[in-house]
Amino acid sequence: MSGDIASMSFEEALAELERIVKGLEGGQLKLEDAITAYERGAALREHCESKLRAAEARVQAIVQRADGALDTKKIAD
Numbered sequence: 001m002s003g004d005i006a007s008m009s010f011e012e013a014l015a016e017l018e019r020i021v022k023g024l025e026g027g028q029l030k031l032e033d034a035i036t037a038y039e040r041g042a043a044l045r046e047h048c049e050s051k052l053r054a055a056e057a058r059v060q061a062i063v064q065r066a067d068g069a070l071d072t073k074k075i076a077d
C-alpha cells in the first residue's frame with residue numbers, strides 16, 4: 001500500500017487524501033473500512049508533507065548572483 005504512495009505526485013496524493021477525508025466525514029463507512037482509510041490518509045499526509053519539504057528546500061536553494069541572475073546552490077540531503 002505505501003509503495004504505491006511513494007510513487008505518487010503531490011497532486012495525486014492530495015486528491016486521494018481529500019477523497020478519504022470526505023468519505024470519513026460522511027460517516028457511511030464501516031468501522032474497519034474507516035480505520036483502513038484513516039491509516040492510508042495518514043500515510044498520504046506524510047507523503048504530501050515530505051514532498052512539500054523537498055519543494056521548499058529547492059525554492060530556498062535559489063540564490064541571486066552578483067550580476068542579478070538567478071542560480072541554485074547545492075543543498076545537503
